[in-house]
Amino acid sequence: MPLDQEELEAIQSVRTGTRHVRAGEVILDHDTNGEESMTLFSGWAMRQRALESGRVQITSFLMAGSFIDADFELANGDGYSIEAITDVELCVFSTGDLKKRFGENAVLSRALATLAQSEEALLFEHMTDIGRRTAMERLAHFLLETHTRQKMLGMAGNDYCSFPLRQRHLADAMGLSLEHVNRMLKELKDKGWASIADGRLYILDFSGLSRYCDFDDSYLRPRPIF
């Protein structure tokens, strides 16, 4: 779902540079001024909500092509932040100039809407994971989703993909304790369904897993890339 030459140029013209962020560091939070919006070029990042009590919910994982709209992110309130999971490369744009372009160009704005909508679809399913699937099902579903996303980006083999997440990330994304994630992961491996090793995820029985957790990839749509 690529944009036309014209739109890409409109966007590229407000690009102000690139930025590198180290694994574990903050890309954007409440203290950031919103002048820079970004596209994630390489690496993985996460959007999270931290409660006063220290509990954390990861709402989304950002991968190549994810767009970070500074205005939008900052409006969410001060518990939200976006942090790098691996080392990350970002294309940086001036938020103001970008918004001006969007205001002038309907195709561009449509693309932004599509982006937000396809992200919404992901959130629906993620919410269903947490609210109505068992720990085991959640993990199975999440692993399948992740592999499929990577595959759609052309970054995965047929039954494996790179997987830089720690069990802590899985726990905070799935609303589980780290220890329980560990146990369930072991069970997934013992059953010969999926395993994580050396920064890689292996999907050993796609159809078995899919059936087990009611996975249907139609909510994962190709997204326009800026």
Place this chain on the structure above:
Amino acid sequence: MPLDQEELEAIQSVRTGTRHVRAGEVILDHDTNGEESMTLFSGWAMRQRALESGRVQITSFLMAGSFIDADFELANGDGYSIEAITDVELCVFSTGDLKKRFGENAVLSRALATLAQSEEALLFEHMTDIGRRTAMERLAHFLLETHTRQKMLGMAGNDYCSFPLRQRHLADAMGLSLEHVNRMLKELKDKGWASIADGRLYILDFSGLSRYCDFDDSYLRPRPIF
């Protein structure tokens, strides 16, 4: 955040009529053809994901002004549907014509993007409810959110609003069992924090509740209305 006269006319010109749906009936599901998109004019509706196993997750409650983009909803896959909670009035548009308008008009498309983004913000917080808040906190947070949304629509008093949801809805939205919702609701009342009676929600101790569940309304943004 109203649109200009020009945009409103562009939209109104593709309106094909209104539709009434009875409480409990389906507004849109996988069997629907996507020709009609809609704006919710009055009443409450919900977007839900039903798993094969019968479990249900309500991902969002739709209230006056909510936009239902048929293309988007149908792409989510066949477990998803939108159903009326109360009797509902909808403004109906031709999806095709609407998309054409969006493609021509940048302001309109921007509004669509903003709409999707503000819905995303709601989903983030809803996800945090389910993933990282206790049953009590979730309910407290959800009730505050609901009251605030109604207030932003000018449909609520200072400490109360109309509340047509059944305990079943609360359970399926918050990822809890109906019985537990009942017990927690009782506790909320006993503590003098909030109560639900006769189709109304009463917020009895706003600041106490807010503190208890870490509620901060900045994620609830005014939304453009079509």
Place this chain on the structure above:
DNA sequence: CGAGACATTGAACTGAATCAAAGCCTGTGG
């Protein structure tokens, strides 16, 4: 009055959290 939808209550159970230690790498510095 009787049926159906919803709310309430209680008791027993369980999936997942919590608490508490060990393991196990990997890199660093003596």
Place this chain on the structure above:
DNA sequence: CCACAGGCTTTGATTCAGTTCAATGTCTCG
């Protein structure tokens, strides 16, 4: 090289928040 520090994973025992199961109560409406 070895030691040992810090980050991560693994395992076990115990506890608990929330579920499940099973009634009972209550309202509304034909």
